[in-house]
Amino acid sequence: MVLGQSPQQAGRLETETDSCCGQQATQTLAANGPVRTTRQINGVRSFFIMSESRATFRLGNDTRSSALLFPAGVLQPPAAMGRLAIVGLLLSVAATLPAAAQSRNLFQSDMTLMNGMVPVEPMAGMRMPWHLMDVGIATATYDHQGGPSGGDEGDSANWNMLHLQGSVGSGLLSVMMMNSIEEATFPKAGSHELFQTGETYQGRPLVDRQHPHDFFMNLSATYRFPLGPEAGLWLQVAPVGEPAIGPTAYMHRASAGENHTAPLSHHWQDSTHIAFNVLTFGGGWKWFVLEGSVFHGAEPDENRWNIDGGKIDSATGRARFLFPGGWSAQVSYGFLKNPEPAEPGDLHRISASVSYGAAGDRPLAISLIWGRNVEESGASDSVLLEGAYQITALDQIYGRAEWVQKDFFLLLTKHFPPPGLPLRLANIGAFTAGYFRDFPILRGLETGVGGDVTLYAFPAGLEPAYGSSPVSGHVFLRLRWGRAALVAMESGHSGHHAM
Numbered sequence: 001m002v003l004g005q006s007p008q009q010a011g012r013l014e015t016e017t018d019s020c021c022g023q024q025a026t027q028t029l030a031a032n033g034p035v036r037t038t039r040q041i042n043g044v045r046s047f048f049i050m051s052e053s054r055a056t057f058r059l060g061n062d063t064r065s066s067a068l069l070f071p072a073g074v075l076q077p078p079a080a081m082g083r084l085a086i087v088g089l090l091l092s093v094a095a096t097l098p099a100a101a102q103s104r105n106l107f108q109s110d111m112t113l114m115n116g117m118v119p120v121e122p123m124a125g126m127r128m129p130w131h132l133m134d135v136g137i138a139t140a141t142y143d144h145q146g147g148p149s150g151g152d153e154g155d156s157a158n159w160n161m162l163h164l165q166g167s168v169g170s171g172l173l174s175v176m177m178m179n180s181i182e183e184a185t186f187p188k189a190g191s192h193e194l195f196q197t198g199e200t201y202q203g204r205p206l207v208d209r210q211h212p213h214d215f216f217m218n219l220s221a222t223y224r225f226p227l228g229p230e231a232g233l234w235l236q237v238a239p240v241g242e243p244a245i246g247p248t249a250y251m252h253r254a255s256a257g258e259n260h261t262a263p264l265s266h267h268w269q270d271s272t273h274i275a276f277n278v279l280t281f282g283g284g285w286k287w288f289v290l291e292g293s294v295f296h297g298a299e300p301d302e303n304r305w306n307i308d309g310g311k312i313d314s315a316t317g318r319a320r321f322l323f324p325g326g327w328s329a330q331v332s333y334g335f336l337k338n339p340e341p342a343e344p345g346d347l348h349r350i351s352a353s354v355s356y357g358a359a360g361d362r363p364l365a366i367s368l369i370w371g372r373n374v375e376e377s378g379a380s381d382s383v384l385l386e387g388a389y390q391i392t393a394l395d396q397i398y399g400r401a402e403w404v405q406k407d408f409f410l411l412l413t414k415h416f417p418p419p420g421l422p423l424r425l426a427n428i429g430a431f432t433a434g435y436f437r438d439f440p441i442l443r444g445l446e447t448g449v450g451g452d453v454t455l456y457a458f459p460a461g462l463e464p465a466y467g468s469s470p471v472s473g474h475v476f477l478r479l480r481w482g483r484a485a486l487v488a489m490e491s492g493h494s495g496h497h498a499m
């Protein structure tokens with residue numbers, strides 16, 4: 001749903017560009033006047049999608065049809081606003097067309113894209129009217145985790161994001177609030193997930209459980225200041241935010257597809273996505289981004305309803321690379337001051353990842369992620385490979401393979417190791433395959449069902465706790481509303497784009 005949307009955001013126009021018709025698309029852009037042509041840099045075409053529904057309106061493969069609806073100068077305010085209102089109205093209607101018109105793009109909700117923390121922001125230099133977007137997901141899941149450490153439950157993973165954005169001065173201001181009520185929809189001690197670790201419940205470590213996310217998952221204000229069409233600087237002030245480290249958090253990644261389960265390497269790679277008192281400063285030029293954050297290093301406490309706060313004692317730095325053709329990568333480092341108060345000690349985290357299709361602008365997305373934690377007791381590594389493929393507009397397959405080194409004692413006994421015990425690591429492998437199908441029932445609400453199965457590899461010494469070959473799985477109903485803003489960040493051959 002888009003509340004108070006501007007006409008050009010009301011729907012979604014797609015043009016098809018590929019090696020054969022890219023030239024034509026370029027001409028279409030050029031025909032739309034100077035505003036549009038400034039957004040074409042070095043063949044890098046940037047796009048901006050905001051829509052209230054995933055049901056997108058395809059104008060067909062002929063880019064000339066979009067030129068009809070977006071005639072020259074149409075985006076030059078204010079004279080064009082009336083026409084845009086009509087186009088917006090048409091597209092709003094089109095957005096509710098039956099599922100046959102849906103695209104095969106994967107869903108993503110990357111907040112760096114939504115908040116314009118990118119070098120090339122397609123609306124840079126244009127006046128953006130204030131608009132409020134709402135996007136969210138809720139699942140109803142039956143979760144079975146096998147073996148003696150497993151269990152069965154019904155739960156719901158969920159989040160909602162309110163995103164207010166508009167021009168201030170020559171830049172773009174984004175205000176975001178993201179909430180989750182998992183504290184009410186997860187079992188008190190967290191959702192059963194074999195080999196999952198991280199955070200605490202009643203002062204004891206959570207083992208084989210995924211903690212619920214805080215009610216305030218994000219509360220941030222971001223100002224992006226353009227430096228011409230190819231560069232920008234940004235500052236984010238976030239009582240609750242994501243420091244610049246690691247890949248996009250799993251629940252926002254296109255490559256996670258419909259897999260709503262936290263990776264076992266969450267606390268090696270992307271667990272800082274909820275941090276307190278975060279200040280981020282960044283900038284980017286063409287395909288390169290450099291950003292740094294300071295924040296409070298402790299992980300969220302057991303009270304999931306409040307905003308923890310805490311003094312700024314930790315820092316991260318990240319370089320991002322937005323390659324042509326849908327590829328992107330990051331390398332990052334962070335110092336986290338005493339992230340787990342129940343098990344005191346500082347943490348150094350190093351991460352590198354490569355992604356394909358992270359902007360959710362094509363049917364396939366893949367991420368390969370490495371994350372390393374270096375603690376006083378020693379270092380441990382994690383590697384994750386995941387992908388999602390939209391076979392048709394309604395059918396998706398997804399998968400995830402992980403290898404992560406976890407504390408043997410913790411997994412075996414479900415207690416923190418006593419101080420002084422040398423760190424013994426267990427190599428844990430987890431392999432998930434899943435299938436999801438959309439069943440469009442209600443307009444404005446995307447409804448679908450999915451299921452997945454996970455198998456594991458682990459040392460024989462853990463068999464007393466896990467059995468010899470546990471099998472886990474989920475069956476779930478997923479509701480989703482809204483769609484995140486998207487900035488495609490590739491050049492050259494590309495899939496379906498909106499403009």
Ligand SMILES: [Cu+2]
Nearest residue numbers: 213266271273
């Ligand atoms: Cu998390």
